[in-house]
Amino acid sequence: MSHAVSPLAPKSYADMPVIEGVRMATAEAGIKYKNRTDVLLMAFDEPATVAGVFTRSKCPSAPVDFCRANLPHGKAKALIVNSGNANAFTGKKGKAATALTAQSAASTLGAADNEIYLASTGVIGEPLNADKIAAVLPDLATRLTGDFWFEAAKAIMTTDTYPKVATRSANIGDVTVTINGIAKGAGMIAPDMATMLSFVVTDAALPADVLQALLSKGVGPSFNSVTVDSDTSTSDTLMLFATGAAGKRGQSAVAEAGDPALADFASALDNLLLDLAHQVVCDGEGARKMVEVEVSGAVSDESAKRVALSIANSPLVKTAVAGEDANWGRVVMAVGKSGEPADRDLLEISFGDVRVAVEGERDPAYSEDAASAVMKKDKIPVRVKLGLGAGKATVWTCDLTKEYVEINGDYRS
C-alpha cells in the first residue's frame, strides 16, 4: 500500500495559520493502519455554525446519515474523522458505531450528541470498531492545539500520497477573516457531490444557512468538477464550519449569502475549494498527468459539463494521456458518446495551444510534433469548441495508468 508521492504534488505546502476558536489533535487508534495517525478530533471552543454537502449515493455510509440528521440543528462542537474504515454498508452495527462515537465525544467535550459530526473513509463493508475511537478521545481532548492543520490532513489520508491543505484570507467589511481547509482523495472520486472528505473552517461569524448557501454554490465548479475514475463514493463529505471568532474583532453580522459584504469571502472560499479539488485530482490514484477539459460553444452550461465529463471519464482518453499520445480521435469519440447536442462538422479540438481538429476533420496545419510536445507536459489542457451556443464548463481529471490498476487490484489486502 506504499506508493511514491505523486509527481503532481505541490512543490511546497501552504503555511497554515491558526484559526481562533478551533483546535485539533490526532491519534494512532489502530483501526486498520499501523504506525500512523488515523483519528482526527477537531473541537470548537464555542459551538460553530456548520454547513455540509454529501454524496448523492443511494447507499450512503452511516456517518453520512448521521451528519445529515444533525445538520438542521446548525451547531457543531466537534468533528471526528477516522481513516482505514468507511463504516459504509455496515447495517445496524454501523449505526451503533456512529452513536457510540458521538456519545463518547459529547460526554468528553460536554456537548450535545447533535453537535457532533462524523466522517469515516476506507474499506466499505467491514464493521468499524468504534471502541478504538472512543478509547482515544479522552486523551485527544487534553492535547487540542490550533497549530495542527498539516497533521490533521495527514490523519485522514488513505491512498493519498500527500496531505492536502489550503488557506485563504478575505475581508468582510473592515475585518480580515481566515479560511483553512483540508481534504483527502484519492480513488472513488467523481462528481455528483462533494467527493471524498474535505473540512473547511473559518473564523468568520456567519449563520448556518448563509454557510450552506455559499458551500452549495461553491461545490459545483470545484469538487463537483473533478473526477479521478467516475466512481462516486458512499462517503463523500464536505463540511464548512464558522467559529465566529471574527465577530469579537468587530466583524459585522451578515444575514444573507447574497450580501455584497460577503463577495470577497465567497470568492476566497470558492478559490480555496478549487485549490483543494485540484490537489485531489493531482493525487488521483496512479496519476502522472493532470488534464483540464474545457468545453465551450455548448447549448447550455449543463450540456457543456456533461460533454466535459464524458471526455474526462473516458478510459480511452485517459490511457492516451498516460501514454503521452495526442489521440484526439478519442476526444471526438467521447463527445459523440455523451449524448449531448454536437455537430461533428463544427467541432474544434485543441491540445494546449495546438489546434488538432477543425470543422469535422484533422486541422490542415496539424503537426504531430507540436501536439506530442503538449502531451509530454504535467498538465494537459484539452479544449473543445462545439460551435452551437454559449454554454461552457471546465472539469479536471488525471490520466489512467498501470499504477491505478495495481493500486486498486489489491486495495483490501
Place this chain on the structure above:
Amino acid sequence: MSHAVSPLAPKSYADMPVIEGVRMATAEAGIKYKNRTDVLLMAFDEPATVAGVFTRSKCPSAPVDFCRANLPHGKAKALIVNSGNANAFTGKKGKAATALTAQSAASTLGAADNEIYLASTGVIGEPLNADKIAAVLPDLATRLTGDFWFEAAKAIMTTDTYPKVATRSANIGDVTVTINGIAKGAGMIAPDMATMLSFVVTDAALPADVLQALLSKGVGPSFNSVTVDSDTSTSDTLMLFATGAAGKRGQSAVAEAGDPALADFASALDNLLLDLAHQVVCDGEGARKMVEVEVSGAVSDESAKRVALSIANSPLVKTAVAGEDANWGRVVMAVGKSGEPADRDLLEISFGDVRVAVEGERDPAYSEDAASAVMKKDKIPVRVKLGLGAGKATVWTCDLTKEYVEINGDYRS
C-alpha cells in the same frame, strides 16, 4: 501491437458452413497493417435483403452515414470492410472516400451504388486512402468463394486477439436455414448500439423490414448488453443480410417478424448475436476475466440494466476483478452511484453462489475464502438483488488490467 491471445478465447472455433448466395474474398491492401489482410469483400449473387443498427454517437463515421443513407433501399449486392482506419472525423475527404469505394465496387460487380454497404474500423481522424481499396477490388471479385468465413473474420480485426465467428441453424416451416456471423472488438466497446462491427448472413428468404425488426429486437440483450470500457465507438455497425436462397428450396414467404413460423429463426438469431457479443467481451483489450452482472428486483428492466451497467463500467469493480479481490463494497458503491432506486438495507450481493452481503451489511456467514475462490475463476458471476420489484437485466464485461492501459497508451504508434 502484438498481444498474446486472450485466455478467454474459445477452445475451438465453430465450423462455418457455406451459405448459398454469398461469397467472400480478402486482400492485403496495406491501409495501415503490414503482412496481414485488411480488406473484406462480401458479395451477394443476387441482391440480398438487408437490415442494420448503428452507433448512437453524435460523431458517426463516414461509412455509418453512408450505410444509413442506403438502408431504406433495402437491397445489398456487396459489403466492403476495411481495418486499420475508421474513416471517422475525416470530413469531406471521408465522404469522398466512401463514394469512391462504393463506385468502384458497384462498377466491378455490376451493381447500383445504393446496393453497396461499407464499414471501416481503426484509427479515427486519419484520412482513409480509398484508392488502396479500389485497387484491390477487381482482383477480389475474381477470387470470391463461399467457404471463407474464418478468413473474413480475420481481415476485420484490429486489436482483437482472435477472430470471432458463430453459426446457427433454424427451421422456417419445414426448411432448414443457416445463420453465420462474424464480429470484431476489442476496445471502445459499450452499449448504446451495436458496438463494434458485426455482419450476419442467412440464406433465409425474408423482407428487409422483417430483418430489421428481428435485428433491432435482438441487439438489446446481446451487443447492447456488453461493455469493455464504457466508450462508444463512432463506427459501431451490426448488419444482417438474407440471401433468400432458402426460397428456392421451398421456404414459404414470411411477411411479419411476429409470424410464428419465425420463432425458431428469431431464437437462433438472438442466440448467435449473444454468442458473438460474448466473444467480444472475452477479447476485451487486456481481458483476463469475464464478468456476468445480473441485477434483479429492480423497479423495472430498464432500471436493472442501468444498475448493471453502473457496476460493469466501474473502474474500481473491474480492477478488483483483475486483482481477484472479492471487494463487494465496490459493488455497493456502483449500485449507489447509478442514481436508480435502491434501498441500502434491502441489498443482497453474491459472487457466484457465495452470498457476501445481505440486508445492508456483510453476510453473517461471509467467508473470505469462499468468495476468493470464486474470484479465481475465468468467469465471475456477480448477482445483485435490489428487493424492490420484478425488473431484471444481465450484462457482461471484462476486468480492467494493466494490459488495457498498455494497449491503449500507444495504440496509434
